[in-house]
Amino acid sequence: xxxxxxxxxxxxxxxxxxxxxxxxxxxxxxxxxRLDHAEGTSKPLRSSAEPQPRGxxxxxxRPVNQAEAAERFIAAPVHAxxxxxxxxxxxxxxxxxxxxxxxxxxxxxxxxxxKEHTLTNxxxxxxxxxxxxxxxxxxxxxxRDAAEHNHIVHGILRDHGAKSLIKSKSxxxxxxxxxxxxxxxxxxxxxxxxxxxxxxLDNEDPSHVVVPAVHxxxxxxxxxxxxxxxxxxxxxxxxxxxxxxxxxxxxxILEADAGMTGGxxxxxETGTFVVCTNxxxxxxxxxxPKLHIASxxxxxxxxxLEHLAVLVRLLSRxxxxxxxxxxxxxxxxxxxxxxxxxxxxxxxxSERLGMAEFWTSLKCIRCGACMNTCPVYRRSGGLSYGATxxxxxxxxxxxxxxxxxxxxxxxxxxxxxxxxNVCPVKINIHEQIYAWRRVLVEQxxxxxxxKAAMKAAGALLARPAxxxxxxxxxxxxxxxxxxxxxxxxxxxxxxxxxxxxxxxxTFHNWYQANRGGEK
Numbered sequence: 321x322x323x324x325x326x327x328x329x330x331x332x333x334x335x336x337x338x339x340x341x342x343x344x345x346x347x348x349x350x351x352x353x354r355l356d357h358a359e360g361t362s363k364p365l366r367s368s369a370e371p372q373p374r375g376x377x378x379x380x381x382r383p384v385n386q387a388e389a390a391e392r393f394i395a396a397p398v399h400a401x402x403x404x405x406x407x408x409x410x411x412x413x414x415x416x417x418x419x420x421x422x423x424x425x426x427x428x429x430x431x432x433x434x435k436e437h438t439l440t441n442x443x444x445x446x447x448x449x450x451x452x453x454x455x456x457x458x459x460x461x462x463x464r465d466a467a468e469h470n471h472i473v474h475g476i477l478r479d480h481g482a483k484s485l486i487k488s489k490s491x492x493x494x495x496x497x498x499x500x501x502x503x504x505x506x507x508x509x510x511x512x513x514x515x516x517x518x519x520x521l522d523n524e525d526p527s528h529v530v531v532p533a534v535h536x537x538x539x540x541x542x543x544x545x546x547x548x549x550x551x552x553x554x555x556x557x558x559x560x561x562x563x564x565x566x567x568x569x570x571x572x573i574l575e576a577d578a579g580m581t582g583g584x585x586x587x588x589e590t591g592t593f594v595v596c597t598n599x600x601x602x603x604x605x606x607x608x609p610k611l612h613i614a615s616x617x618x619x620x621x622x623x624x625l626e627h628l629a630v631l632v633r634l635l636s637r638x639x640x641x642x643x644x645x646x647x648x649x650x651x652x653x654x655x656x657x658x659x660x661x662x663x664x665x666x667x668x669x670s671e672r673l674g675m676a677e678f679w680t681s682l683k684c685i686r687c688g689a690c691m692n693t694c695p696v697y698r699r700s701g702g703l704s705y706g707a708t709x710x711x712x713x714x715x716x717x718x719x720x721x722x723x724x725x726x727x728x729x730x731x732x733x734x735x736x737x738x739x740x741n742v743c744p745v746k747i748n749i750h751e752q753i754y755a756w757r758r759v760l761v762e763q764x765x766x767x768x769x770x771k772a773a774m775k776a777a778g779a780l781l782a783r784p785a786x787x788x789x790x791x792x793x794x795x796x797x798x799x800x801x802x803x804x805x806x807x808x809x810x811x812x813x814x815x816x817x818x819x820x821x822x823x824x825x826t827f828h829n830w831y832q833a834n835r836g837g838e839k
Contacts (some may be wrong), residue, residue: 322737348482350379353638355787368394368398369537369539370397370398370399370537370539371396371541372396372399372535372536372537373389373392373393373395373399373532373701374389374392374524374703375389375524375525375527375701375703375704375705375706376388376389376703376704376705376706377389377706378706379726380455381722381724382724382725383724383725383726383727383728383765384705384706384707384725384726384728384729385728386704386706386728386729386732387728387732388699389700389701389703389704389705389706390696390699390701390704392701392704392733393535393699393700393701393703393704394700398537399535399537399701400699400701402537403534403535403698403701404533404698404699405695406534406696407534407691407692408692408698409661410531410639410640410641410692411689411692411693411742412641413641413642414586414637414638414640414641414689414692414742415639415641416641417637417641417642418637421633421637423811427630427633427634427744427745428634428711428743428745428746429746430630431630431631431634431685431706431744431745431746432683432745432746432747434622434623434627434630434631435622435682435683435685435745436671436680436683437623437811438621438622438623438816439619439673439679439680439682439683440839442618442621442673444618445588445621445622445623446588446618446664447588447623448588448589449588449591450591450593450664451587451591452588452589452590452591452592453591453592453653453662454591455591456591456592456652456653456658457653457654457664458591458653458654458660458662458663459659459661460659460661460662460793461528461661461662461663461664462663462664462666463663463664463665463666463667464666464667465666465667465668466495466497466667468663469496469498469615469663469665469667470496470497470498470501470502473498473580473613473615473663473665473755474501474502474505474507476578476611476613476661477507477578477611477613479481480577480578480611480659481577482507482578482611483506483507483508483577484507484508484509484510484513484516484571484572484575484576484577484579485502485507485508485509485510485576485577485578485579485580485790486509486510486573486576486578486579486580486604486605486606486609487509487510487511487578487579487580488511488512488513488514488581488595488597488601488602488604488605488606489511489513489515489526489532489582489597489601490580490581490582490615491515491526491529491582491686491708491709492582492615492616492617492665492667493582494525494526494708495667495708495709496615496636496665496667498615499520508739510569510572510576510761511574512569512573512599512601512602512604512605512670513597513599513601514533514536514562514565514599514601515531515532515533516532516533517565517569518532518533518536518541518544518565519532519533521542521544521548521549522536522543522544525703525708526702527701527702527703527710528688528691528702528710528711529686529687529688529691529709529713530639530640530686530687530688531688532549534702535702535703538556538557538558538561539556541556541561542554542555544555545561545564549564549565549568549735551564572677573604573605573608574608575819576608576609577609577611578609578611578612578613579604579605579606579607579608579609579611579612579613580605580613580614580615580616581595581602581605581606581613581614581615581651582595582612582615582616583595583615583620583630583662584596584620584685584686585620585621585622585631585632585685586616586620586621586622586662587621587622587623587624587625587627587628588621588622588623588624589623589624589625590625590652592650592651592652592653593616593620593650593662594628594632594648594649594650594651595614595647595648595649595651596632596635596636596645596647596648596649597645597646597647597649598640598642598645598646598647598733599646599647600646600647602647602649603647603649606649606651607655610655610657610658610659611658611659611661612651612658612659612660612661613660613661613662613663614651614660614661614662614663615663615665616662616663616664616665617664617665617667617669618664618665618666618669618670619669619682619683619684631685631744631766632644632648634685634687634744634745635685635744636687637744638687638688638689638742638743638744639687639688639689643830668721669682669722669790671720672717672720675720677752677755677759678716678720678752678755678756680747680748681713681716681717681752682747682751683745683746683747683749684717684745684747685744687746688711689739689742689744690711690712690713690738690739690740690742690743690749691710691711691712691713692742693738693739693741693742694711694712694733694738694739695734695736696732696733696734697710697711697712700732701755705718705729705732706726706741707721707726707729711739712733712749712750712753713739713747713749714729715729715730715732715733715749715753715756716747716749716752716753716756718761719756719759722767723759723760723763723765727760727765727766730753730754730756730757730760731757732838733750733753735750735753735754736750738748760807761774788826788828791826792826794822795822795826796822798819798821798822799822806819
């Protein structure tokens with residue numbers, strides 16, 4: 321919604337001046353109205369070349385060191401600045417769209433209620449979907465985990481003699497390690513989403529659930545394409561790069577033996593599913609080959625078609641600040657002469673459904689709004705998390721896969737609550753992040769030094785007199801202690817910033833001196 325089209329005295333007065341941006345020289349205006357939605361209308365961000373920082377170092381099941389990877393990302397100032405600006409731009413567009421809908425909070429509440437109702441009756445709706453989908457000629461499969469999903473898909477491809485597969489972006493297949501498995505059995509997988517294709521060619525995982533290559537500069541993409549599809553390494557024009565990738569990938573699409581998509585929503589009432597994209601690549605993957613396989617997490621089910629309208633209104637607005645995705649494709653059954661398979665994947669979702677504090681994370685519709693607003697994610701890059709799901713929602717989901725491997729992630733948050741405020745289905749994200757910290761401490765998945773320090777701090781804070789005495793001693797020591805004794809490995813605070821100068825007077829002392837006699 322353009323700011324010019326708002327009613328006089330309406331939501332326009334509610335917007336922060338920064339969101340109105342009436343004097344923005346980069347604004348795109350058509351027919352007197354400003355276009356603010358979708359990533360494609362973002363203002364151009366110019367940058368200089370800089371080596372791209374790589375993601376977290378994965379060492380088996382050892383805890384991922386997000387802080388170390390984040391430190392390397394921050395040490396690349398051009399990448400860090402561009403990443404922050406791109407995502408904050410999406411957050412601002414989301415806010416404009418939100419203020420353009422008077423019933424926004426009612427929509428969020430309704431969407432949350434729909435998802436909670438569905439999750440509490442998940443078995444019934446999944447069985448209803450299977451029955452209705454089967455009646456439409458769709459083959460429905462059930463996968464308990466990632467390995468079973470990969471084996472099922474491999475079996476379908478083997479039965480059809482398929483050697484190449486085109487697929488649209490799917491976080492579920494990333495979660496299942498699908499591409500790596502297919503490579504091990506000699507089946508070629510070609511990503512059709514531009515961002516996902518960039519990441520595939522660079523042998524990297526996606527860094528964001530919606531915009532997979534958002535951490536890359538155009539110069540990074542130019543280097544990747546020069547090495548893989550033979551483009552000019554000195555030409556980083558986005559139109560040139562996009563066209564070159566299209567020309568290189570289109571023949572692979574036309575020759576593919578099978579196509580794969582994910583699914584944003586499944587409708588139990590109709591036995592159909594919906595895929596939302598902005599490039600139309602899901603339609604190509606589903607319709608060019610005769611064989612279409614859709615891999616969908618069991619939490620994506622909703623009861624009725626009327627519920628889809630609520631969630632679709634929220635999805636793109638929350639993700640990109642766009643009223644609607646360019647393509648909202650409804651798949652109702654195999655086309656004439658074709659074959660359609662849906663693989664319903666659990667992979668730990670049933671177990672998470674039984675977690676009293678964390679089950680509502682299954683409401684997530686993968687919009688990425690929590691990532692776009694999170695100050696830690698925006699400044700550290702998605703690959704620093706070392707997991708399929710990064711950002712605030714990842715801090716909740718990832719420990720359900722491996723509490724040990726992702727034990728440090730819930731501490732990569734300021735708990736400011738912005739993620740919860742923007743979540744379209746009202747997941748209490750920051751509260752669940754905090755809850756994971758407690759759970760990880762109880763499970764002894766926190767380093768001994770941190771656990772001991774927190775125990776000592778808790779004991780000190782529980783005794784006001786001892787705390788005030790310690791503060792007085794610390795303030796006196798800070799004024800005289802040598803720098804080398806203060807700035808070392810034991811002082812995490814001083815690693816990136818100066819320790820604050822001690823105040824001349826504490827609040828407690830000031831209050832006692834000025835208000836102590838008041839009743």
